[in-house]
Amino acid sequence: MPIAPDDPSPAPTAALLLRVSGPDHPGITADLMTLLDLAEVEVQDVEQVLVRGQLTLAVAVSDPGDLRDRLPQLLDPLAEGRGVRVELSSAPPPRPAHQRTEAVTVLGHATETPLSPAEIAAVAGGINAAGGNIDRIVRLARYPVYAYEFRVTGAEPTALAQHLGEAAALHRLDIARQPAGLERRAKRLVVLDVDSTLIQDEVIELIAAEAGCLDEVRAVTERAMSGELDFTAALTERVARLKGLEVDALDRARARMRLTPGARTFVRTLKRLGYTVGIVSGGFTHFTDGLAAELGVDHARANQLEVHDGRLTGRVVGEVVDRGAKARFLRSFAEAEGIPLSQTVAVGDGANDLDMLATAGLGVAFNAKPVVQEAADTTVNVPYLDAILFVLGVTRDEVERADTDTG
Numbered sequence: 001m002p003i004a005p006d007d008p009s010p011a012p013t014a015a016l017l018l019r020v021s022g023p024d025h026p027g028i029t030a031d032l033m034t035l036l037d038l039a040e041v042e043v044q045d046v047e048q049v050l051v052r053g054q055l056t057l058a059v060a061v062s063d064p065g066d067l068r069d070r071l072p073q074l075l076d077p078l079a080e081g082r083g084v085r086v087e088l089s090s091a092p093p094p095r096p097a098h099q100r101t102e103a104v105t106v107l108g109h110a111t112e113t114p115l116s117p118a119e120i121a122a123v124a125g126g127i128n129a130a131g132g133n134i135d136r137i138v139r140l141a142r143y144p145v146y147a148y149e150f151r152v153t154g155a156e157p158t159a160l161a162q163h164l165g166e167a168a169a170l171h172r173l174d175i176a177r178q179p180a181g182l183e184r185r186a187k188r189l190v191v192l193d194v195d196s197t198l199i200q201d202e203v204i205e206l207i208a209a210e211a212g213c214l215d216e217v218r219a220v221t222e223r224a225m226s227g228e229l230d231f232t233a234a235l236t237e238r239v240a241r242l243k244g245l246e247v248d249a250l251d252r253a254r255a256r257m258r259l260t261p262g263a264r265t266f267v268r269t270l271k272r273l274g275y276t277v278g279i280v281s282g283g284f285t286h287f288t289d290g291l292a293a294e295l296g297v298d299h300a301r302a303n304q305l306e307v308h309d310g311r312l313t314g315r316v317v318g319e320v321v322d323r324g325a326k327a328r329f330l331r332s333f334a335e336a337e338g339i340p341l342s343q344t345v346a347v348g349d350g351a352n353d354l355d356m357l358a359t360a361g362l363g364v365a366f367n368a369k370p371v372v373q374e375a376a377d378t379t380v381n382v383p384y385l386d387a388i389l390f391v392l393g394v395t396r397d398e399v400e401r402a403d404t405d406t407g
Helices: 028-038 067-082 117-129 157-171 194-198 203-211 214-225 231-240 248-255 263-272 285-295 323-337 351-359 370-375 385-391 396-405
Strands: 015-023 043-051 054-062 085-090 101-111 133-141 145-153 174-179 189-192 276-284 299-308 311-317 344-348 362-366 378-380
Touching (some): 028 054, 067 085, 101 117, 117 145, 133 385, 157 174, 189 323, 194 276, 194 285, 203 214, 203 231, 203 276, 214 231, 231 311, 248 285, 263 396, 276 285, 276 323, 323 344, 362 370, 362 385
Parallel strands (some): 189 276, 344 362
Antiparallel strands (some): 015 085, 043 054
């Protein structure tokens, strides 16, 4: 007689839900579990949350049939001695296995100002409208911006994206949505654009200021980053205007280059977490090589300016790092490190970053042009690069703890 396979979803036994709430004190959880052991029950689920010193502990336990009668005499002394409230009710059945879970990360734009009840209500309402349920809300950061993560189950993905997009637009929030599973936790490579992403400046404009043609170059840069001009043609036109500039001017321009706030923290934290970090730039190696060395970046690619007799010739040497090249370099970085593309993150702001953002497992538009924000997986519109850590699920407390531990 053939043996039937085990049922992967056995019928749940009757269960009770215990909820303990009140001021937190060391030992409450241990005391509760000791009492449940004396009651000879099976613990099916445990969840504990601490908010501003107030404990909420929920425990689902098996009910052999007489537990409602036996538990009060065991738990009343705990409640009185610890000054907490203990409630007992029937436990609903467990959620079906393998239910899709989304991680919704919300970033406020106002620095050092908490998200308002209206903003949180808009996010929660969007989740509800998409048929989702909020399992948990966790604060990720209080600064440089407030950030929260909502764990959501049961939402229809397309509807969730639509409703959260409406909430983001109405309240000027950044809302990132991604599956809350292994793929999110397995991200291992981050590739960043440089100009107006890793740094606050456009390096060719820093050079153009030295050459006395800033206004003309800036106008072409803006059109190229917005997708109005082909990047290679725009680069060729701008570099040609630099012909005859002495090489020493590049050093003066580099001295004025400014890192984006949070850039050092972002890269330092990624490296501590074991990430590989790369930069790809439509700018120039004279700037990116120094940045890579300063920040400890693993891979760097950029254009090389041609120099003859100590002056720029108005041309670049070799392949232009354009939109397609950026995506190819991301692939080559991932291949060199043995990392699947699904475990990569790309960050950029301009039209020449679009292919790279589409190629990565997660594409982040950082203070980007509208055409890029519309195409990217998620947007971050606060002026702090390390806010992207929150999208990856890293908390501010974890960042500071790592900094403290390493001095």
